[in-house]
Amino acid sequence: MKIQKISHKTLAETAAGKLAASLLDGGLAQGSQLPPERELMNQLGISRATLREALKSLEENQLIESRPHVGWFARKIDETNITQAKELAGGDSGSQSRLAMNEPLTGPRRIPVAPEKPIHIPNLQKDRLGTFEFISWWEREKVQQAKVLVIGAGALGNEVIKNLALMGVGNIFIIDFDKIEAANLSRSVLFRESDNNRSKAEVVAARAKSINPEIHVQYLNADVTTGLGLGIIRRMDAIIGCLDNREARLAVNRFCYWMNKPWVDGAIQELLGLMRVFKPGEGACYECTLTEQALRDLSLRYSCQLLARQNVLLGKVPTTPTIASIIGGMQSQEALKLIHNMIVEPGKVVHFNGLTNVMHTTAYVPREDCESHWAYGEITELPARAERTSLQDLLRIARSDLGQQAVIELDQELVTSLECQSC
Template sequence: MNNQIEFTNEDFEEDRYSRLRLIPWWDQEKLSNAVIMVVGAGAIGNELIKNLTLLGIGKILIYDMDLIENTNLTRSVLYRAKDVGRYKAEVAAERAREINPDVHAKAFAQNIIDDVGLGVFRRMDVVLGGLDNREARLAINQSCYKVNRPWIDGAIEALNGFARVFVPKQGACYECTMTETDWMLVNKRKSCALLTHEQMNEGKIPTTPTSSSVIAGIQVQEMLKLLHADRGLPTLAGKGYVFNGLTHDSYVVEYQKKPDCMSHDIYEEIIEKQWAAKTTSIKTALEEIKRELGQRAVIDLDRDIAIKAACPCGAEKELFTPVHRLKGDMLICPACGRQMTFESTHTFHGSEPYIDKTFDEIGVPLLHIISGRAGMNIRHYEFTADADAVFQGI
């Protein structure tokens, strides 16, 4: 303790990361320049964010649309009793900044399936998942592959858990690992559009702060190796670390890449456009794309947009929302109360009556990437003007 007297305050400030730097391959600058997305700020997410913050990760984007409940307090080091009722993402970001002021953390109370543009994923060094459902994992996997970014999934149940690393072009992706049961559960969830968010959260999984810290620790260690890719360290790309908390046995499984997997499509070339989802209309974007690809060009979205609902009684209703976001009550006929059917599309030709709508008005998120297609010629266009809004404040 006595030797502390020799340090000045400045020495202590310089010292913050010095024990980390003792690791021969460590480059703290890679960490301070890193941009990491954490999806889910529950049991695993708390441990992920805690680790990222201690390590001095430069920018952390935290996605979670849930509010803190009393029951979260047993597994969430970042939350206090007084935080109950606040957004998990907001409190987690606040605490991250408090633990380490070098860290720029931003909260997004958004749904990862619909609300996050591909250009956001494209700007991440690594995406970390602390999720409790397959549908969100599937969405992250598809987004990460399109823009060629790695992601690391974590899952826990009671004392057990696993961590899996998915890197495009390096072995299996998340979808390759999905079994028939997984698909059945995803489809069941998709068909549950009538259920409320709370009801969908039923069938809760028992989790502990101990298993979440083990698994999140492995995830962040894998992230560190991915950030130091030039050091040639072994990673778990295409593999999973399986942890049995009853025996404390652990092992690594290698997943088989499925040749017919639908998720391996990578957007090779992405053209940055000064378009913004809230101000650029379908018409404006399509005109520009036609100038580049020819008059036959169309716009393709990576999601289906419900355009309008119709009832046998003749009543019609505009929807303009991603099909995934449709809720049962949106399809009840306002005139007669019967169930309406809806029309949806993901392709825009230019003759649509709603062509003057902005992309935001049809449910396309900020900083998204759309595709222009003329025959076999496909180009991908990013709404780059949205980047400032997404990254504002960090």
């Protein structure tokens, strides 16, 4: 028999430990204000005197700071205070210590073995996907017939495309407008030094094909906001966004909503990352997550000064190949689940903090007035191609089918002339 020693911690130490653990696992966001004393006393079940003692100890350990007349704020966890935080948290880290301010973490969900899945002994000498047969829910046909669009072939895109090719996803489509430069080589497994100045989309497409010659890979050298037809989105089973800016995410979000397709977003910076799945009509969409300020900034993006500044910063978000493979791996897995019609959690975000190795999930609140929430009705396909059909032709077809009053509404404005007033 093994008997655990009784802990001699005081109540205040225990309370400080719980708060430190909460700070480590993100239940208490860094930089955010702590709940009012009354609420903390209730949540922790302690008196005001004990709470003050606990807060004092957190302050002495550089974990929180007091702002006069405002209250207590959680400090950033970094190398200067993480040891103290972990020491205080002691055995109190993990889901048990979470305060009620966030929703609880959910544990892994066991997927039931599909009873209809026939027993098949793969030939591991000849069948590259053979070991996947041993996964209870894996369905070869679904994966081989799947169509997945990867938007962006940077650090995340490289990881995602590598994973999709390895998993044997049958049809991969890639879009990116960028060219390869030397600095990409530190975080992009599919690029080589000799690829300098080549198109990212073209190179990753070729490398995916060489990883797995059994799959189909197509690519497009274009900007997703202007160069991607909705017909491509419409034919996909899942879309994976490997983007580095809000404008592109917003465009992808709207395209996917209009075509009623799920998309998986990922974002990385230094050792931090997040991953989220959006499904039209199920929970919040990407636009729902944007603040009014962010939406205003987006409409400002088109001013010349801002564009110039952004070009300087473009692609300069500091990231590591390690966080790219963690988040890219999660995105690829979500896509695999979508292909299998498995349960995903749309409208929620998974945050991963590589400094503390803490992961937590939060649900976004859907917005009633969100402008992305709109979908096309029934779509009629025409035997016409965009490259050979002018707007005039299209209008002629529409009028002959629908009557002379028919008009064509465009999702994006067409520029017929351009003039700058300020520079």
